Amino acid sequence: MRDRPSPTTRGAQPTAVSLDIVVCAPHGRSLSVLLVRAAAGARELWMLPWAWSVPGDAPDDHAMRVASEALGAKPAWMTQVGAIGNSRRHPGTAALSIGYVAVTAVRAKAPPGNSQWFPIAGLPALAPRHAALVTSAQLALRERLDTAPVAFRLLPATFTLTDLQEVYELLLGRRVHKASFRRSLQAAWLVEPTDEWRSEGRGRPAQLFRYAPRKRRGGRRGVRFELLGG
Amino acid sequence: MRDRPSPTTRGAQPTAVSLDIVVCAPHGRSLSVLLVRAAAGARELWMLPWAWSVPGDAPDDHAMRVASEALGAKPAWMTQVGAIGNSRRHPGTAALSIGYVAVTAVRAKAPPGNSQWFPIAGLPALAPRHAALVTSAQLALRERLDTAPVAFRLLPATFTLTDLQEVYELLLGRRVHKASFRRSLQAAWLVEPTDEWRSEGRGRPAQLFRYAPRKRRGGRRGVRFELLGG
């Protein structure tokens, strides 16, 4: 039996493993993804930031360093989105890739050297494995939106409730009703108001809030079958 | 820069990668996990079924074969739960492990050779990486309970609604209310009744149902912040 487990590395077939990161930031009403220029002669001009995995190195830490290097700053949040093998081509011909999604707040300055932001809906051609990762990353963000503070990491430390709502709409891909959104937010004790207000040209100034989760409301709700159809 | 992306495998440091699978089945009111006996001289007597990754091989397919071999049958459902590196010891000293969780219906016959079921709350000592994977696997099952037919894959083709409810309680780790559970189930059009009834000793016989999802109810609901506390 070729694959019988063994207590040693005997039988192991070393694999070239890459860590590939989808770094996201909001840009207006759309998400942007950070790409780096590929080496001359590559089949695509752009690719996700990635690096070869180092055997003795914790992949999550390493991936964070790769993202930080491409972004010029440490991302505010990051998580794995899955491993992909040779079914789709990788730009560096890695046999196996571990995908990550990272988010960062609204960007102030341009990214370093050969990095550049692209709107997620208008990406240049990517190697198939990278294209698949972008899709997985977007799904992962949407899925974790209500179990991890993803939306807050896409915003600066203080923000208006309209800012927050726009991030939710961005990630969910649909509009949300203002009153319902604020009612739910208040019930969850996730934000607290600051003393500051922001006036954005016309209209009433908006109060600034900060992310300050208070307590776990033991709101265990009923089983939800809705997403299971089909 | 050590990790600069490259369009070739130059610079790649080949890694010994393992595929490790947490195979789960319900047993009474608890989940059981399939373990295999480790080779003589290993630090732990038991381990999760695992195999070395093969570079040219799709990891998901390969993991399914590993699970099938340990179980003696093909699992009914399987998904990745994440990659872990050297921060925790692997029984085969793999530098990197890709974890999977698989589920199968109530087991009729014993598993082959050196495989054995253990209740998830009373597992023997496992290598730290395997122990962490079991925890991740349980979390992953709970998370996907409402987006994948996990619960139905833990049951035979026909089942009573009480069976189904007990699987949900098993995976959620809490009791659910009978009437609410059935109401939600009916609204989601996930099961259909058969003509058969099962009499289990005392009490009124229960009707048998089968998994037969009908339509997608486009039930887009409000934003849910409840799980974000703390």
Added chain:
DNA sequence: TGACATTAGTTTCAACACGCGACTAATTGA
């Protein structure tokens, strides 16, 4: 055989959450 325990399945109701439109509030600019 008939009361009772046991398990399956339904009904009912109060409380709450949600979608939604309409409302008030504070500011800029004409």
Added chain:
DNA sequence: TCAATTAGTCGCGTGTTGAAACTAATGTCA
């Protein structure tokens, strides 16, 4: 001073939820 614009709230109709009480069908045992 008034319209336009954006922020934020209120109230109502409706649907969902948790909970308990109810009916239904079977086996057990005196």
